[in-house]
Ligand SMILES: O=P(O)(O)OC[C@H]1O[C@H](OP(=O)(O)OP(=O)(O)O)[C@H](O)[C@@H]1O
């Protein structure tokens with residue numbers, strides 16, 4: 001499945017401020033909300049709609065409404081910073097949680113929590129701001145597939161080429177929506193130029 005990279009001047013603006021190391025957690029949270037809102041629109045462009053008969057104040061008509069509820073699955077903890085815009089603008093959203101944490105030396109993600117609503121028949125949007133090695137995203141998508149998800153989309157803010165390659169190989173049918181595609185990983189598997197540790201910056205840790 002193709003990688004879709006956000007192409008919007010507001011997205012570029014927000015990303016630059018997110019990357020800036022002088023940006024403090026309060027502004028960082030606002031910027032995360034803004035970029036996740038733009039990405040949420042991209043990741044749902046092809047959602048199914050169905051007919052609905054209504055009456056405007058002028059006459060009856062047939063409109064269209066979203067056909068099925070959405071499920072958002074943030075990868076804890078940093079993914080939580082991307083959930084709010086989905087809750088604010090989509091009418092029928094359930095939230096599931098997958099807790100993963102990368103080991104500081106091996107960069108391999110360890111699972112510590114999982115709580116998912118029913119996923120069958122719903123679009124499942126897995127969100128995590130950083131797609132670095134791709135290990136966390138691939139593991140989270142294994143988990144939602146095992147729980148019954150069939151229509152899955154992955155959304156991140158910053159992607160590394162290495163993560164895109166790993167995720168596309170593990171789950172070739174899952175579209176990836178990214179705010180930006182960065183250059184590479186460094187020796188410690190952090191994204192370059194990136195924005196540092198998203199979770200630490202979001203939560204001031
Ligand atoms: O693509 P990967 O190499 O797996 O790296 C990406 C993961 O690393 C970060 O989480 P981290 O493990 O730091 O946990 P946190 O969200 O609790 O900070 C990030 O939020 C992703 O989940």
Ligand SMILES: O=c1cc[nH]c(=O)[nH]1
Pocket residue numbers: 078130132189190191192194195196197198199
């Ligand atoms: O650059 C990176 C890589 C993984 N996780 C982060 O928060 N940042």
Ligand SMILES: [Mg+2]
Pocket residue numbers: 078197198199200
């Ligand atoms: Mg972290």
